[in-house]
Amino acid sequence: MSGFTAWLADAEDTHAMKAIAVGLPTKRVESWKYVPTRSLARTTWKQADPQGVEQFALTAGSFINVPTLDGLSVTGPDLLPGEQRRLNKMSEAHGFALTQAALEHSRLILTVGKTASVALNLHHIANQASSAGFAALVIRVSPGAQLTLIEQFDRATVEQANLSSLRCLITLGRDARVTHVRFQAANSHAHVFTNLDVECGEHASYRLQTIEFGSKLARSDIYVALAGKEAQASVNGLAITNGSQYHDTHLAIDHVVGDTKSEMTFRNMVDGKGEATFNGRVLIRKDSQRSGTEQSIANLLMSDSARVNPKPELEIYADDVTASHGCTVGSLNQTELFYLKSRGLSEADARAFLQYAFAEKIVEEIEDPEIRDLVETQLLGELTHGELIAELKESVDV
Amino acid sequence: MLSIRNLHARVGDKPILKGINLEIKTGEIHAIMGPNGSGKSTLSSVLAGRDDYEVTDGEVIYQGQNLLELEPEERAWAGVFLSFQYPVEIPGVKNIYLLKAAVNAVREHRGQPELKAGEFLKLVREKLKVMQMDEAFLHRNVNEGFSGGEKKRNEILQMQLLEPTLALLDETDSGLDVDALRIVGEGINRMRSPDRSVLLVTHYQRLLDVVKPDFVHVLAQGEIKLSGDHTLAQRLEREGYEGIEAA
Numbered sequence: 001m002s003g004f005t006a007w008l009a010d011a012e013d014t015h016a017m018k019a020i021a022v023g024l025p026t027k028r029v030e031s032w033k034y035v036p037t038r039s040l041a042r043t044t045w046k047q048a049d050p051q052g053v054e055q056f057a058l059t060a061g062s063f064i065n066v067p068t069l070d071g072l073s074v075t076g077p078d079l080l081p082g083e084q085r086r087l088n089k090m091s092e093a094h095g096f097a098l099t100q101a102a103l104e105h106s107r108l109i110l111t112v113g114k115t116a117s118v119a120l121n122l123h124h125i126a127n128q129a130s131s132a133g134f135a136a137l138v139i140r141v142s143p144g145a146q147l148t149l150i151e152q153f154d155r156a157t158v159e160q161a162n163l164s165s166l167r168c169l170i171t172l173g174r175d176a177r178v179t180h181v182r183f184q185a186a187n188s189h190a191h192v193f194t195n196l197d198v199e200c201g202e203h204a205s206y207r208l209q210t211i212e213f214g215s216k217l218a219r220s221d222i223y224v225a226l227a228g229k230e231a232q233a234s235v236n237g238l239a240i241t242n243g244s245q246y247h248d249t250h251l252a253i254d255h256v257v258g259d260t261k262s263e264m265t266f267r268n269m270v271d272g273k274g275e276a277t278f279n280g281r282v283l284i285r286k287d288s289q290r291s292g293t294e295q296s297i298a299n300l301l302m303s304d305s306a307r308v309n310p311k312p313e314l315e316i317y318a319d320d321v322t323a324s325h326g327c328t329v330g331s332l333n334q335t336e337l338f339y340l341k342s343r344g345l346s347e348a349d350a351r352a353f354l355q356y357a358f359a360e361k362i363v364e365e366i367e368d369p370e371i372r373d374l375v376e377t378q379l380l381g382e383l384t385h386g387e388l389i390a391e392l393k394e395s396v397d398v
Numbered sequence: 399m400l401s402i403r404n405l406h407a408r409v410g411d412k413p414i415l416k417g418i419n420l421e422i423k424t425g426e427i428h429a430i431m432g433p434n435g436s437g438k439s440t441l442s443s444v445l446a447g448r449d450d451y452e453v454t455d456g457e458v459i460y461q462g463q464n465l466l467e468l469e470p471e472e473r474a475w476a477g478v479f480l481s482f483q484y485p486v487e488i489p490g491v492k493n494i495y496l497l498k499a500a501v502n503a504v505r506e507h508r509g510q511p512e513l514k515a516g517e518f519l520k521l522v523r524e525k526l527k528v529m530q531m532d533e534a535f536l537h538r539n540v541n542e543g544f545s546g547g548e549k550k551r552n553e554i555l556q557m558q559l560l561e562p563t564l565a566l567l568d569e570t571d572s573g574l575d576v577d578a579l580r581i582v583g584e585g586i587n588r589m590r591s592p593d594r595s596v597l598l599v600t601h602y603q604r605l606l607d608v609v610k611p612d613f614v615h616v617l618a619q620g621e622i623k624l625s626g627d628h629t630l631a632q633r634l635e636r637e638g639y640e641g642i643e644a645a
Contacts, residue, residue, distance in 0.1 A: 334449075339486035342446050343496065343556060344474035344503035353499075357490030357539075364490070392495045395515035396536075 003043040004099050004132075011102050015091055019098035032094055034277045034309050035219060036246050040096075040191065043161045047105070048131030058166060059125040061105030061133030071116025075140070076109035083138055083169055086197045090167055093195070093221060100134055100165045100193060107136040112176075115144040124153040126187050129160035136167040143173035143201070150371055153186040153214060161216075165193040172204035174228065179207045181371055185214040185378055188243070194220040202228030209366055210237040211375055212247050213382050222251045226260035226291075236265040238362035240382050241274035241306075248277040255288040258318070262292070267362055268299045269355060270306035281313040288318050295325040300358050302331070352385040399424045399595045400445075400465075400564060405456035407444050414440040416620035417456070422564075425592040429606055430599045431631060432617035433639040438599045439483055441617070442568040445597075446480035447473050460564065474500075475507035477563030481553040481570050488540035493552070496540050497522060501559050525558040528588060530581050546573030554585040565589065565596045571605035583608025603635040 002024040008016045024040055025032035048060035056065045066074055079087065091101035112118045122137075141147050149170075164186075172178055178198075186192055192215045200206050212218055224233045239247040253262045268276040282293045299308040312327045332354050340350035359379055366372040376393070380386035405418040414437045422428050432438050444451050445458065447470035458465040465473065488496070501521075502512045513521065526533060529551045541549050550570055557565055567586065571579055586596065586609045598611060606614070606628060614630040615622045618639060624630065 336486050336488055338448050338470055339482065339488070340496070341470040342474055342480050343500035344471055344507070344560065345496075345499055346471055346503070347469070349499065349503070350471075353488070353491055353496070357488055360490035388499060389495065392498055396492075396494045396498055396519070 002041050002099065003045045004103065007045055007047070008099065008102055013102040013104070015098045015102040019095070019102045022095040022098055025095040029094055031250055031279070032096075034246075034275065035248060036217065039161055039217065043130050045132045045163065046130060048128060048133045048162070051125045053123065053125055055123045056121060057123040057125050058135055058137075058164070059133065060131070061103075061135045063106060063108045063135065063137070066108065066110075067120070069118055071113045071145070072118045072120075073111050073113065074109070075111045077107065079109070079138065082199075083171070086169055086199070087136070087167065090195050090197055090221075096193070097195065097221075100167060100195065103132070103134040104136055104167070105134055107138065109138040109140070111140045112142055112145040112147050114142040116142070117146040119148040119150075121150045121152065124151065124164055124166070124186070124192075126154060126162055126164075126190060129162065132163035132165070132191075134165045136169075138169045139171070141170065141172045141176040141178055144175045145173070146177045147179070148368070149178065149180045150368065151180075151182045152371075153184045153190070153192065155185050155187055155214060161189050161191065162187070163191040163193070167195040168197070170196070170198045170206070172198070172200045172206055172231075174202045174204065176201065176204045178205070179367065180209070181366060181368065182208070182210040183371065183375055184210070184212040184218060186218075187214065188216055188245075190215040192218040194218075194222070196220065196222045198222075198224040198233070200224070200226050200228060200231035200233060203230045204228060205231070206233045208233075208235045208237075209362070210235070210249070211363065212237075212239040213378060215245065215247075217246045219248045220250065222249065223254065224252070224262070225254045225256050226262065227256045229257055229259045231257075232261040234263040236263075236362055236365060238267045238359055239269070239276050239278070240359065240379070241268065241270045241276040242382070243272045243274060245274045246276070247274075250279045252281040252283065253293070255282070255284040255291045255293070258287060258289040258291055260288065260291045262294075264293070264295045265362065266297050267358060268308050268310070269302065269358055270300070270308050271302035273303075273305045275307040275309070277309040279311045279313070281315070282323075284316045284318050284321050284323070286317040289320040291318065292322040294323075297327040298358070299327075299329040300331065300355070301329065302355070348385040349388050352383050352389060355383050356380070356386065356389050399461060400597075401459045403457050403459075405441075405444070405458060406454045407440060407451045408454055409440070409451055413454070414451070414620055415444070418617075418620075418622060420615065420622065422595050422597060424595055426613065427590070427596040427598065427609065427611045429611040429614045429631065430597065430617050431601070431603075431614060431634055434601070436617045437620045438601075438617055439568055442480055442566040442597065442599050445566055446470060446478060471503075474560070475504060479557050479560055479562035479565050481550075481557060481565070481567045483569040483572065485541050485549040485553050487542045487544075489542045491540050492537055493540050494522070494536040497536070497556065497559060500556065504560050522559065525555055528558065529555045529585055531555060547575060547578035550574060550582055551578065551585070554582050557589065558585065563594055565594065566599070567596065568599045569601060570598070571600055571602065579604065580608060603631045606631045
C-alpha cells in the first residue's frame with residue numbers, strides 16, 4: 001500500500017494499475033534499501049494546485065512561464081522512439097518510478113536549435129500540504145548547441161508533507177555542450193524525486209553539478225550515457241544532510257562506446273540523525289576501448305548518530321582503459337582542527353571552517369557567479385557557526 | 399615566562415619526554431637541538447596543546463598559568479604560537495580567511511579592538527613584504543599547493559600577524575633553500591623583542607647562524623643532556639650528537 005493508491009486508482013495512465021499492484025519499494029529492493037518510505041506511505045497524497053509566480057517554474061506538475069528565447073523552441077508533444085524507450089526504462093527502474101510515470105501531470109519538450117546558446121533557470125515551487133506534482137521535461141540539444149540549465153528549489157515554508165517529482169531526459173547532439181546545475185534547498189517537509197537520463201552524442205560534453213541541502217527526503221536517479229565517440233561527462237555533487245533528513249543519489253555513467261571520458265566526484269556531509277546514500281556506478285562496456293574514468297567519493301560524519309551509505313561500483317569490461325577511484329568515510333581531521341585552534345580559532349569556528357572547506361571543494365566549481373554566491377550564502381546558513389566565514393567573505397573577498 | 403619542570407610525555411605506551419627541565423626568561427631565545435627521534439617535536443607539540451601526546455608527569459608554567467590545562471586555542475589567546483614542522487593544508491579555505499579570523503580572535507581575547515577589513519589588509523600587506531610573499535598568497539587556499547619554503551614563510555607570516563609572547567618554532571628551517579632560510583631567519587629576527595621569548599627547535603646549526611640564540615640545549619633520549627651558549631651549536635655541527643648521546 002502507498003499513500004498514492006486512491007489517486008492512482010483514478011489515473012488513466014497505463015502504468016497506474018501496475019503501480020498500485022507493486023506499491024512502494026520495500027527494503028528488499030537493493031536500490032531502495034535505505035529509503036525511509038514511511039511518510040510516502042502514510043500521507044494521503046493528492047494533486048497539488050499550481051502556485052502563481054513570475055519565473056519559469058515547475059509547480060504542481062505544470063511548467064509555467066516557459067521563456068521565449070532565441071534558439072529555444074517548445075516542441076511536441078510527441079516523443080521520439082528513443083526518448084519513449086528511455087522513459088519506459090525509467091518507469092521500470094523501481095516501484096515508485098511507476099507511480100511517478102502514472103501520475104505525470106504534464107510533459108514539456110524543448111529544443112535548443114543548432115549552434116544556439118541558451119540559458120534556462122527553472123524554479124521548483126513548493127506545493128501545499130499533502131500534495132504532489134509529477135512532471136516530465138524533455139530537452140533536445142541540437143548539434144553544436146550550448147545549454148546552461150539551472151534548477152533551483154525554492155525554500156517556501158510549508159508545514160506539511162509535499163512532494164515534487166521531475167523526470168528529465170536530455171539528449172545532446174554532436175558537439176553539443178550542457179552545463180546543468182541543480183540546487184536543492186527545498187523546505188524541510190519536501191519530498192523531492194529526480195530521475196534524470198542524459199544521452200551524449202559524438203564529441204558532446206555534459207557537466208552536472210548537484211547540490212542538496214534541503215527537503216526531508218530526496219532521491220535522485222541519474223543515468224548518463226556516453227553514446228558517441230569522444231563524448232564526456234562530469235558529475236559532481238554535494239549533499240549536506242542534517243536533522244532527520246535523508247538524501248539519496250544513485251548515479252550511473254555508462255561508457256556505451258569507446259574514446260569517452262567521465263569524472264564523478266561526490267561529497268556527503270552528514271550531521272545530527274541524518275542519513276545519506278550515494279551509489280556511484282561506472283560501466284565501461286567491452287568494446288568501449290580507450291575510455292577513461294575518475295571517481296572520488298568523500299563522506300564526512302559530523303555526529304555519532306549520522307549515517308552514510310556510500311557504494312562505489314566500477315564495472316569495466318574493456319581492457320584498454322584508465323580508471324581511478326577512491327572512497328573515504330571519516331570525521332573532521334584532528335590535525336587540521338589542531339592547526340586552526342593553535343591559531344586562536346575556537347573549537348566551533350574551527351569546525352565550521354573545515355566543514356565549509358569540505359563543501360566548498362564542490363561549490364567553488366560552479367561557474368555561474370550568481371548561483372555560486374547563492375549556494376555559498378545558503379551553505380553558510382546551513383553550518384552551525386557559519387557566520388564567521390560569512391563575515392570574512394564579505395570583508396576580504398575582492 | 400616559561401618554566402618546564404620534570405616534564406614527561408608519551409605517545410601510546412611509548413615514553414618520549416623523560417623529565418625535561420627548562421627555564422625561559424622573557425626576551426630570551428632558546429634553541430633545542432638534537433638527533434632525530436630525541437623528542438624535539440614532541441616538546442613543541444606538547445607546549446602547543448596537541449592531544450596526540452599524553453603528559454604523564456611534571457608541569458609547565460607560562461606567565462603564572464598552568465599551560466597544560468589550557469586548550470590549544472586558549473594557549474594561542476594567551477600568546478603562545480607554534481610554527482608547524484609540517485604546516486597543514488586546508489583546501490577550500492582561503493589563506494586570508496584564516497589570517498583575519500586568527501588575528502581578530504587573538505585580538506579579541508587580548509582586549510584589543512577588532513581590525514576592520516582595510517586595517518587588516520594594510521597590516522597583512524606590510525608583513526607580506528617582509529616575508530617577500532606575493533599578495534596572491536592571500537587568495538590561495540591555506541598551504542594548498544605551496545612549496546615547502548612557501549609553507550614555512552606562511553607560518554612566519556602568521557607569527558608576525560599574531561605577535562605571540564612565546565613563539566615555538568618547530569624545524570622551521572627544514573626544507574628551505576639558502577634564500578628562503580635567510581628570509582625566514584630575518585622574519586624571526588624582526589620578532590626579537592624584550593617582551594617576547596622564542597624556542598627554536600632545529601636539527602641543524604644553519605638557522606642559528608641567522609638567528610643567534612641566547613642558549614642552546616641538546617635534547618637526546620627525551621632529556622636535556624647539555625646546555626650552553628650559541629657556541630655549543632657550532633660544536634655540535636663539528637662533532638655531531640654521538641658523544642652527547644653516549645653521555
